[in-house]
Amino acid sequence: MKLRHNDHVVGYLFSAPFILGFLIFTVFPMLSSLYYSFTNFNLLTAPDFVGLDNFRKMFTDDEKYWNSVKVTLHYVVASVPLRLAFALLVAMILNKAVTGIGLYRSAYYLPSLIGGSVAVSILWTQVFGDQGLVNSALGLLGIESNASWIGNPKTSLWTLIALSVWQFGSSMLIFLAGLKNIPKDYYEAASVDGAGSIRRFFKITLPLLSPIILFNLIMQTISAFMTFTPAYIISRGEGGPLDTTLLYSLYLYKRAFEFYEMGYASAMAWIMLFVIGILTLILFQTSRFWVHYESKGDR
Numbered sequence: 001m002k003l004r005h006n007d008h009v010v011g012y013l014f015s016a017p018f019i020l021g022f023l024i025f026t027v028f029p030m031l032s033s034l035y036y037s038f039t040n041f042n043l044l045t046a047p048d049f050v051g052l053d054n055f056r057k058m059f060t061d062d063e064k065y066w067n068s069v070k071v072t073l074h075y076v077v078a079s080v081p082l083r084l085a086f087a088l089l090v091a092m093i094l095n096k097a098v099t100g101i102g103l104y105r106s107a108y109y110l111p112s113l114i115g116g117s118v119a120v121s122i123l124w125t126q127v128f129g130d131q132g133l134v135n136s137a138l139g140l141l142g143i144e145s146n147a148s149w150i151g152n153p154k155t156s157l158w159t160l161i162a163l164s165v166w167q168f169g170s171s172m173l174i175f176l177a178g179l180k181n182i183p184k185d186y187y188e189a190a191s192v193d194g195a196g197s198i199r200r201f202f203k204i205t206l207p208l209l210s211p212i213i214l215f216n217l218i219m220q221t222i223s224a225f226m227t228f229t230p231a232y233i234i235s236r237g238e239g240g241p242l243d244t245t246l247l248y249s250l251y252l253y254k255r256a257f258e259f260y261e262m263g264y265a266s267a268m269a270w271i272m273l274f275v276i277g278i279l280t281l282i283l284f285q286t287s288r289f290w291v292h293y294e295s296k297g298d299r
Contacts, residue, residue, distance in 0.1 A: 037267040042260040054267035065268070067243050068251040075157060075247060076224040079164040084216055087171035092205075094172070095179045105176070112169030121163075121233035125150055128159045150234055153244045160245055163230050171216045178212035179205070207292040214287050218280055225276055228253065248272060 037054060039047035058065050094105050114120055127133045128149035135145045149155045182205065190200050206213075228249040231239065237254070239246025248268070256265035 033266040033269055036263050037270050039263045040261075041263040041266075043262050044260070047263065050263070054264045055271075057264070058267060058271070064243065064246065064251060068239075068246045068248045071157065071239075071244065071246055072225065072248040075161060075164075075227065076221060078158075079161045080217065080220045080224050082161065082165045083168050083220055084171055084213070086165055087168040087216070088175050088209075088213075090168065091172045091175035091179055095176060105173075109169035109173060112167045118229060118233055121230045124159065124163050124230065125234050128162075151241055153242045156235075156241055156244045160227070160230050160234065160247075164224065164227070171220060174212055174216055175209065178209050182208045210287075210291040211293060214283065214291050218283055221279060221283070222276055225249075225272060 036047060038049060038051055040050050040053075041047040090108055094101060094108065129135075130146050130148040130151070132149075134149060135147075138145050150159050186204050186208075187200055190204060195203065226249055227247055231245050231247045231250045232253070235245045235250070237250075239250050239254075249272075252265050252268045252272070255261045255268065
């Protein structure tokens with residue numbers, strides 16, 4: 001018994017840094033944010049408790065808030081499916097046993113390592129600028145265009161979506177791991193039965209890959225809701241033009257650190273957490289209709 005007690009003490013000592021870090025840097029800030037969401041707090045004076053006024057103002061008096069919600073939903077709905085589809089396509093292409101395939105996989109994963117950086121966001125403004133790479137490529141095809149894709153309200157958000165799709169590497173690697181776990185016997189048996197490549201994809205690949213798709217879908221949805229750096233750099237912190245790139249996280253930042261409305265920003269953060277939680281729950285609940293678990297059958 002004494003030896004077991006000593007083992008427990010050693011275990012607690014080794015886990016203490018994580019527990020303390022979690023309490024200090026995660027739990028305490030979250031509880032503080034929850035308290036500030038019910039206050040008027042500008043970082044310079046003591047918080048003034050105002051109850052639900054921040055939430056009332058958010059839902060009834062702030063047009064920019066609802067615009068940021070609309071822009072963010074548009075961004076999430078467009079970027080997540082495109083990113084996952086492109087990642088799955090590339091994963092299937094790279095799921096080959098050929099010489100140098102590891103080099104190709106590393107090259108395709110590279111954008112995910114650097115894609116969220118400030119430097120890439122600045123580069124993106126040059127690519128889609130009036131004299132950028134996109135317009136130059138169109139000129140080579142005989143299509144003259146001197147307009148800035150980022151400065152055009154109709155296309156500005158799509159430049160952010162294109163950047164998101166370009167960062168498909170992490171999802172690709174997860175899809176690739178899932179593809180390698182699908183037994184080749186299934187494909188061979190389907191080929192013998194006369195099934196073509198398209199039918200094999202929909203009848204074998206997608207069902208057996210559905211748990212991986214669910215995981216990637218949830219992770220990429222959460223990531224899309226929290227997108228900040230590209231929107232901030234490309235729009236120069238303004239969310240323009242005409243607030244067409246004013247993502248939720250960017251508007252939250254502006255409320256907190258430009259207008260010093262920390263209480264209002266905290267309320268916005270908790271609404272985002274609530275919405276992401278609800279969407280994640282919906283995805284889990286609906287997964288029983290389309291996710292196939294090979295070992296336990298359909299759930």
